[in-house]
Amino acid sequence: MPSFRNSRFWLACFLVWFAVLVALSSFSGPQIGPPPFAHFDKLAHFGYFFGGGGLLSAFLYFRKTTGVSWLGIIVTVVIVCSLIGVLDEWRQTFTPGRSGNDFYDWLADSLGGLAGAWVFKLVHPRIK
Numbered sequence: 001m002p003s004f005r006n007s008r009f010w011l012a013c014f015l016v017w018f019a020v021l022v023a024l025s026s027f028s029g030p031q032i033g034p035p036p037f038a039h040f041d042k043l044a045h046f047g048y049f050f051g052g053g054g055l056l057s058a059f060l061y062f063r064k065t066t067g068v069s070w071l072g073i074i075v076t077v078v079i080v081c082s083l084i085g086v087l088d089e090w091r092q093t094f095t096p097g098r099s100g101n102d103f104y105d106w107l108a109d110s111l112g113g114l115a116g117a118w119v120f121k122l123v124h125p126r127i128k
Helices: 007-025 040-063 068-091 103-126
Strands: none
Touching: 007 040, 007 068, 040 068, 040 103, 068 103
């Protein structure tokens, strides 16, 4: 059983999250199907990056051996999630059947990363 306080565990989870993101971004529009409601994609972006932000926060928190700067962790997570989001949007412009460079998708990615980092800050004391 993995130690949930081991930063390598969280890094591995984040890397899997990233690999799944790359795979999901490779699907063309018809393979995905129509959204169940308007702006569903914004909710999906937020939720997916919420998970990524939480995983990255856990990695950054548990790799520290001395005092933790939550401001530093949250800023780092937002920057990384924003960069990944903008690169993912740009990459989707080259995927047949997909549109990319959607500012609101990128905003949902960034806000999802921020929310994931914030929630991890609140729940981290419960991780054994």
